[in-house]
Amino acid sequence: MAYQTYTTDVLVVGGGVGGTAAAIQAARRGVKTILVSEFLWLGGMLTSAGVSVPDGNELAAWQTGLWGAFLRELQHRQPGGLDHSWVSFFSFDPRIGAQIFADWVGELSNLQWISGQVPLEVWRQGNSVTGVRFADFVVNAKIILDGTELGDLLALGDIPYRWGWELQSEWGEPSAPADFNLLTQRYPVQAPTAVVMMQDFGADVAPEIPPASNYNPSVFAGAWDGYGGETFLNYGRLPGGLLMINWPICGNDYGEGLGRLIESESSRWEFIQECRCHSQNFAYFIQNQLGRRYGLAAGVFPGEPTAFGLHPYYRESRRLVGLTTVREQDILPVMGGKVAPLHLDAIAIGNYANDHHYPGEDFPLQPKSIRWGGRWTGIPFTIPYSCLVPKLIDNFLVCEKNISVSHIANGATRLQPVVMGIGQAAGMAAAMCVEFNCQPRDLSIRKLQTALLEDERSPTAIIPLFNLSPDHPQWLQQQTYYLHHPQAYPINGYSPSLSESQCYYLTANQVLIRTSNYFTGIFHHQDQQNYSLTITAPKIHQNQTWQLVTLRSHIDEKLQALSHKQLLKIWGRLNPSGNWLLVENLDE
Secondary structure, three states, X not given: OOOEEEEEEEEEEOOOHHHHHHHHHHHHHOOOEEEEOOOOOOOHHHOOOOOOOOOOOOOHHHOOHHHHHHHHHHHHHOOOOOOOOOOOOOOOOHHHHHHHHHHHHHOOOOEEEEOOOOOOEEEEEOOEEEEEEOOOEEEEEEEEEEOOOOOHHHHHOOOOEEOOOOOHHHHOOOOOOOOOOHHXXXXXXXXXXXXXXXXXXXXXXOXXXXXXXXXXXHHHOOOOOOOOXXXXXXXXXXXXXXXXXXXXXXXOEOOOOHHHHHOOHHHHHHHHHHHHHHHHHHHHHHHHHHOOOEEEOOOOOOOOOOOEOOOOEOOOOOEEOEOOOEOHHHOOOOOOOOOOOOOOOEEEXXXXXXXXXXXXXXXXXXXXXXXXXXXEEEOXXXXXXXXXXXXXXXXXXXXOOOOOEOOXXXXXXXXXXXXXXXXXXXXXXXXXHHHHOOOHHHOOHHHHHHHHHOOOOOOOOOOOXXXXXXXXXXXXXXXXXXXXXXXHOOOOOOOOOOOHHHOOOHHHOHHHHOOXXXXXXXXXEEEOOEEEEEEEEOHHHOOOEEEEEOOOHHHHHHHHHOOOOOEEEEEEEEEOOOOEEEEEEEOO
């Protein structure tokens, strides 16, 4: 059969978070790029899967690269701001996120986006990947990236990958099991979730939600015990009364027969349908327990049914066997420190706590969180470039959850902001391999790191430093210094050469100030990282006490230095769902 043939410099297969970021970055670098996606929306976990309350990389110092640009664009476009849920600092309508990605892609004349296509065959010549066949066309490329949700190119191209658990004997990971057991057998990977969007109608007028045929209310019994119904719903509250339902406790995680995801197209579709029915039953349970004020949202996602994400939120996929593998030890804090070990070939930053999802099971993991800014956050870690590169295969990179990572460590590397950073780095690397006519394994790490730091549109941090926000005048200098002197990297994550008096912050920018409000009240300092404010003005919030949180290092330092019960005047934003006041500036 004759197929239409496209020839390009870089081909990205999969329009999820990583694939979209990779395609945008490769094209911005100037190389001819084709992006082929299965779905009508770009953005994967952030948009088409419906998880528009992203976790991780929330601190100002980690808001760099395409991730930081995405947040700033959301803040500009999202009516009512981003302070709606308590699971995240950034809650947005997924339609707006999808439009941002579509607009970014549309700006680039050297980037061609083809939607509604899945890869059917990977073409190879020896150890080199040369092209990918779709239903009625083939794309040949110099560099090909797997950005699919489940690492499909790995299987189609016979590229070595992992699926499932590794025992403690493999790499000495402290949380890994000593032996395979019923848990590892039942859940070879983490459970996905078919996110369903519900709507708060404000009164008991919502259309009745029909249950799926296999409805069993006992499955969901106790879902919000210890939280209460309102707090449960506010977990994923979005603008316009939308409620993102992605709840792990007796909720809509689904893990029955996970092996079907990689067996065949028909078995995967069977799993997806069951996963969606499970979420519909959970929505039916919510409406029956909490009332007809809550129903399915209409018109959120394209196609039918419009209340469900276009695909499940996959937390884990096939995982590449790469030049190196990110293990649990690589995401845990160094002895006596507040950062993980620094990879010499670091290309992206993450900080999420290691989080695994196995319905009905409580799997203990080594802690990797600290209190910072008045709340809990994760220990920052880095992603090495070498985990994107196959051991033996040429012309190929990965750019999604399919990096070379252990099953245990995947619980921290799988989050949306981390994967966006991975995608940006992979796209930059692919473009540079075309420029320098070299294989990904031979690309100069230092040149790649420098290109990421000095990118004209979206420079991205490589070195995690709590007190180095991207708007700091010494940002590039400090990043470069620790890149060249990794032995000097401070284990507390604070550069000792930066002082508060040297800093310039976006809080001085009037655009940011206009999104905040002015509050006066009595400051309460419970302990080093536990602050609250009893508001005395404005009158509408008088005598209410709110937890104080911040995403900015210099604000956190000031909060730590304040005296208990002193009068405090601040600029900030209230989040009723989280009962916190996000502090943007202090009056001194």
